[in-house]
Amino acid sequence: MKASKTSSARSSRAKAPATNGTTASIELPPWVREPKRLLINGKWVDAASGETFATLDPSTGETLCHVPAGDKQDIDKAVAAARAAFESGPWRTMTSSERGRAIWRLADLLEQHIDEFATLESLDNGKPRAVARVADVPLAIDLFRYMAGWATKLHGSTFPISVPYAPGARFFSYTQREPIGVVGQIIPWNFPLLMAAWKLGPALATGCTVVLKPAEQTPLSALRLGELIQQAGIPDGVVNIVTGLGETAGAALAGHPGVDKIAFTGSTEVGKLIVKAAAHDLKKVSLELGGKSPNIILPDADLETAIPGAASAIFFNHGQCCCAGSRLYVHTKHFDTVVEGVAAAAKKIKVGPGMSADTEMGPLVSEEQLNRVMGLLKSGQAEGAKPLAGGARHGKSGYFVQPTILVNTQPGMRVMEEEIFGPVVCAVPYTDEQEVIQAANNNIYGLAAAVWTSNLSKAHQIASAIRAGTVWVNCYNIFDAALPFGGYKQSGWGREMGAEALELYTETKSVCIRL
Ligand code: ADP
Numbered sequence: 001m002k003a004s005k006t007s008s009a010r011s012s013r014a015k016a017p018a019t020n021g022t023t024a025s026i027e028l029p030p031w032v033r034e035p036k037r038l039l040i041n042g043k044w045v046d047a048a049s050g051e052t053f054a055t056l057d058p059s060t061g062e063t064l065c066h067v068p069a070g071d072k073q074d075i076d077k078a079v080a081a082a083r084a085a086f087e088s089g090p091w092r093t094m095t096s097s098e099r100g101r102a103i104w105r106l107a108d109l110l111e112q113h114i115d116e117f118a119t120l121e122s123l124d125n126g127k128p129r130a131v132a133r134v135a136d137v138p139l140a141i142d143l144f145r146y147m148a149g150w151a152t153k154l155h156g157s158t159f160p161i162s163v164p165y166a167p168g169a170r171f172f173s174y175t176q177r178e179p180i181g182v183v184g185q186i187i188p189w190n191f192p193l194l195m196a197a198w199k200l201g202p203a204l205a206t207g208c209t210v211v212l213k214p215a216e217q218t219p220l221s222a223l224r225l226g227e228l229i230q231q232a233g234i235p236d237g238v239v240n241i242v243t244g245l246g247e248t249a250g251a252a253l254a255g256h257p258g259v260d261k262i263a264f265t266g267s268t269e270v271g272k273l274i275v276k277a278a279a280h281d282l283k284k285v286s287l288e289l290g291g292k293s294p295n296i297i298l299p300d301a302d303l304e305t306a307i308p309g310a311a312s313a314i315f316f317n318h319g320q321c322c323c324a325g326s327r328l329y330v331h332t333k334h335f336d337t338v339v340e341g342v343a344a345a346a347k348k349i350k351v352g353p354g355m356s357a358d359t360e361m362g363p364l365v366s367e368e369q370l371n372r373v374m375g376l377l378k379s380g381q382a383e384g385a386k387p388l389a390g391g392a393r394h395g396k397s398g399y400f401v402q403p404t405i406l407v408n409t410q411p412g413m414r415v416m417e418e419e420i421f422g423p424v425v426c427a428v429p430y431t432d433e434q435e436v437i438q439a440a441n442n443n444i445y446g447l448a449a450a451v452w453t454s455n456l457s458k459a460h461q462i463a464s465a466i467r468a469g470t471v472w473v474n475c476y477n478i479f480d481a482a483l484p485f486g487g488y489k490q491s492g493w494g495r496e497m498g499a500e501a502l503e504l505y506t507e508t509k510s511v512c513i514r515l
Pocket residue numbers: 001002003004005006186187188189213214215216244245246247249250251252254265266267268270271273274
C-alpha cells in the first residue's frame with residue numbers, strides 16, 4: 001500500500017457536517033445515523049477526549065457520520081481490557097471447541113448481515129456495492145469459518161530426546177502452542193472488513209485478545225462488526241475496537257508496553273514506523289505492506305484470457321490493492337494487441353458512485369489519495385509516459401480517477417518504481433525472458449506477481465524465479481482463506497491467512513519432564 005498521511009478533510013476532528021449531517025445524495029442505512037462509540041471491555045464508550053472525526057462518502061466528499069477520535073488514553077484502556085481478558089475470565093478457560101464455535105457464529109451473523117456490510121463498505125470506501133457483496137464480505141465470512149476450524153487443531157509434538165550429558169536419564173518432552181497474548185491490530189482502508197477478518201480470525205482461533213484500530217478513512221464496518229462479535233458470544237474485552245488517527249491511536253498502540261504483538265497492514269513507510277515503535281520492548285511484529293507487482297505476458301499466452309486478466313489485475317478495487325498488477329510486461333510480439341486491449345477495457349469501465357448498481361469502478365478513498373495518484377500521473381507524463389487510456393481525473397466532484405494505461409515508461413521513473421495505489425498500469429515491452437525476470441524482480445517490493453503462458457514448464461520456472469510471496473499463473477487476484485499471502489523484501493514480514501498466519505499468533509513452549 002502506498003505511503004501517505006491522513007487526509008486533512010478526513011482527519012479534521014468534529015468537522016462540521018453537511019447541512020443535514022450526512023451525505024445528501026443517498027439513503028443511508030439507519031445504523032449509520034446512530035451515534036458511534038469505541039468498544040472497550042464489552043462497553044460502547046465515547047473517546048476519553050470527547051473528540052470525534054468525520055468519515056466521508058468518497059463519491060461526494062460529504063460527511064457520512066462522525067466516529068470517536070480515540071487516542072492514547074483510549075488505547076491504554078483497551079489494552080488493559082485485552083490484558084485482563086487474556087489473563088483471567090472466560091476466554092482463558094473456554095475450550096478450543098467453544099472458541100471455534102464462537103468464531104463460526106460470528107461468520108453466521110456476518111452472513112445474515114451480508115447486504116448491510118456490502119452497503120457499509122461501499123459507502124465508506126467507495127467501492128462498488130456489488131463487488132463488496134460478492135467479494136469482500138463473502139471472503140471475510142469464509143476466513144472466519146476457516147479459522148474457526150483451526151481453533152481445535154493447534155497442537156504440538158512429542159520428541160524422543162537423548163541428552164548426551166545425562167546418561168541413563170529418561171525424559172518425556174513435548175511442545176504446546178500457546179496464544180501470544182494481547183495483540184494490537186492496525187488495518188488499512190482498501191478492504192476494511194476483510195482486513196479486520198484477516199487479523200481477527202487467527203487471533204481469535206489461537207486464543208489471543210485484541211485491540212483493533214481501523215483506518216480513519218473507513219471505520220464503519222469494524223464498528224458494526226464489533227456488535228456482531230458481542231452477539232456471537234465472544235467475551236467482553238477479547239476484542240476491543242478503537243477508531244482514531246494513525247499518528248495518535250495507531251502510534252499509541254504500536255508502542256504500547258502492554259501489547260505482546262503488533263499486526264499491521266498498510267504502507268511500507270508506516271510499516272517502518274511500526275517496527276521502530278515496537279523495537280523498544282521487542283514486541284513481535286507482522287507486516288503486510290506495499291507492492292509494485294509485475295504481470296508478465298509470455299509469447300505463448302492465451303490473449304483471450306490474458307488481456308482481460310491484465311485489465312482486472314490493475315483495475316480491481318480501483319487499483320487500491322497492495323498486490324495490484326501495476327507493471328505489465330508484454331512480449332513485443334503481442335505488445336500492441338495487449339495494450340490496445342487493456343486500453344479498450346479501461347475505456348469501457350463504468351466509473352461512478354459505488355452505490356449505483358451499474359458502477360464498475362468507484363472513487364478513490366480520499367482527496368489525499370486522489371491528489372497522490374494525480375501527482376504521480378503528472379510526474380509520469382512530464383517524464384515522457386503516454387496514456388493510451390485515461391491519464392486524468394474523472395469528473396469534478398468526488399475522488400474519481402480514469403482507468404489509465406501508460407506506455408513509453410522507463411525504469412527509474414516514479415510511476416515505474418513507486419506504488420501508485422490507483423487505477424494506473426505501466427505497460428512495458430520485452431523480448432528476452434531472463435531480462436524480464438530481472439526487471440520484474442528489480443524493485444523494493446515482492447508481494448505478488450503473475451505470468452500468463454500456455455507452457456506448463458515455463459509457468460513453473462518463472463513462478464520459481466520471481467521473488468514474491470504469491471505468483472499467479474493464468475489468473476490474478478485469487479485469494480482463499482487457506483492460501484498464505486504476504487511479502488518478500490519490503491512487502492512485509494510473515495503471512496496472512498492459511499496455517500502460516502497462526503504461527504504469528506502463537507508461541508511454542510517446550511516442556512521436558514524427567515521420568
Ligand atoms: P495509507 O497510506 O494507505 O493510508 P497507512 O499505512 O497510512 O495507509 O495506514 C494504514 C493504517 O496505519 C491506518 O489504520 C492508519 O491509521 C495507521 N497508521 C498511520 N500512521 C501510523 C503510525 N504512525 N503509527 C501507527 N499506525 C499508523
